[in-house]
Amino acid sequence: MDDSAHHGRIPEFFPGGNWSSWLERLEFYFEAKNITSSAKKRAVLLTSCGESTYDTVRALLAPKKPSEVEVEDIIKSLNEHYDPKPAELLSRFKFHQRNQTPTESISEYVAALRKIAADCNFGPVTTAPTTPTPATATAAPPESDASSSQESRQVPQAPARKFSTVLPLQVMLRDRFICGVKDSHLQQRLLVERNITFDRAYALALATESAASQQLQMRKQGKVSSSTATTGKRAKLLKRNLYPLHRYGFT
Template sequence: MSAPTHSIHTVFSIETYDVSKKFDRWLMRLESAFEVFLVPNEKKAAYLLHYMGPDAYDVLCDKVSPENPNNMEYNDLIKEMKQHYNPEPLEIAENFRFLQRKQNEGESVQQYLTTLQRLATTCKFGDYLKKALRNQFVFGLRTQNIQSRLLEMKDLTIERALEVAISMETSARDAAQLHRSNVASASVNSVNCEKGNNDRFSSKRAFAKSSSNNSKNVNFKNYCYRCGSSGKGLFQK
């Protein structure tokens, strides 16, 4: 049997730049495509101008006017695009935003850490990055039990903190689900028990009523109050 084949793109293709997204992220994909398709350096500017899309191209033309973008070098074009779509953030403001981020209601610990990692990319933490992530991760947790457990641990790393937090979060969720199941089961059993008692009470009441009716239907005039005989001719002359 022949080995499976994989389709290989032989024509350069990438989506045009969405101006609502980060330019740096799109540029990384573009330059990866340059490597895959072996685009020569002298052609990169033309590819960039084509795939940046009409909106970004209009912005670029306005920025470099009266110069023509088609006559500019690739690195100069990139510089102009970054200045407009990815301006250098203010480090203090970015750090403040990072330190203000707490875990939101309904947000998992994994989602919370992912958000912190994204915010940290503009904080210039350098070698302090992992400690900054660990500290803010622990400080911002909503669940006190998880937070207390992490605060007790020595030499805690962000990797270990996430592992413990996920484990405790999962255990708490499973325990809550089990509790809800037990409560629901107990409620059903209570209803069934009450129904059974009501059925037995109804049966006894029906039996008592039936006995009472039977007693009323007896013709006591046909019975002797002394011997209990039911003969009709006992008192007849």
């Protein structure tokens, strides 16, 4: 049985599309087909990418031929061409400017923040400053021992303070999320929470959004029920007022 029929084929990539997404699908295709050879990966990539992308590969690798370049280097060249990394500072500027839009849900807002943060080079952890150990005073030795006296007066140098420039992703997401959320009442609640984490803030926001949505739905249902009851009362009143006319033959 043809294995390609079982696992399908990779559609060609069209310039202007999402290159990183297409490349991820290609990696899954390699896994499904159990393709581990670098040469075979290169062959599948170049035969699946489409004519336009293949012409781009040839132009990027010239004067070398695609067959002379490792698949990792081909992918690297295509990444730089189709999906260049934006400047880190620019990405962080966009991240810190991103607020929740009026029509955006909590989950949509968080997804947008995560997408921007992917290019911000935020780290997973933070490193606390290294506090130097205070120097211990040394008692002066007897004056008769000159060499020992000279050594004792040498105060050891404290190690330089080291600060990490890594900004932890979870902390940055928490700060931007709380600062940019559109619900002012929710924002105030999150700001007074002590030692709140991003996961905690996100969970509270989702719960608040869900409760507000349910409350709005209940209000709408209440208005419909009230309107129906009012219409029924008016119909009964009208019927009662018209009843005497029917007795005398008026319609």
